[in-house]
Amino acid sequence: MGEYVLCAAERVEKANRVRKEGFVPGTVYGKGIGSISIKMDQKELRNLLKHSLKTNVSVKIGDDVKRCIIREVQKDPVSGHIIHVSLQTIQSDDIIRLKVPVIYHGKEKLGPGLQLLQERVPEVEIMGKAADIPEYVSIDVSGRQPGDKITVGDIQVENNIKIIDDKDDILAVVTEVHEYSEAV
Secondary structure (H helix, E strand, O other): OOOEEEEEEEOOHHHHHHHHOOEEEEEEEEEEEEEEEEEEEEHHHHHHHHHHHOOOEEEEEEEEEEEEEEEEEOOEEEEEEEOOOOEOOOOOEEEEEEEEEEEEOOOOOOOOOOOOEOOOOEEOOOEEHHOOOOOOOOEEEEOOOOOOOOEEHOOOOOOOOEOOOOOOOEEEEEEEEEOOOOOO
16 A cells, blocks of 8 residues: 555634634544544645545644554535544554445446446455555456346455455346437
């Protein structure tokens, strides 16, 4: 898993005040540290979440750097702005459970004709040592035919990683697109 350093500062202010100042309130928690209230730059956090699949980050609070995973990102349902982030500290040998995105490769090579991959589930839950958790899992869908279902069982992961979701859960379906022309 790649590392990204996110700068944060401890906060004593209420969350609403922090948001008005352009920051995102958050919490860092984990073994031996309890819970630390923090604030992060909104633009920096949005940039990390927008341009990266990384869930593994290093959070710098003052002079202390903590290795964390992003556990939860709360967004305002109307504006879509990030309103809170929860980060859990980890050690590389900790066994953790984490939801990771599913990436589909080979969509451009789906069978002949107009075929489309309808993605139903964007992520799956996996478990393993923190150092071994991948940023995402991938499935090759090239050569699939209309009606083919892509399931959790189609995901290939290393032996030291376990997929928590049921292997029969449907992640996506290949469908055929029909062209319709307007009557003249």
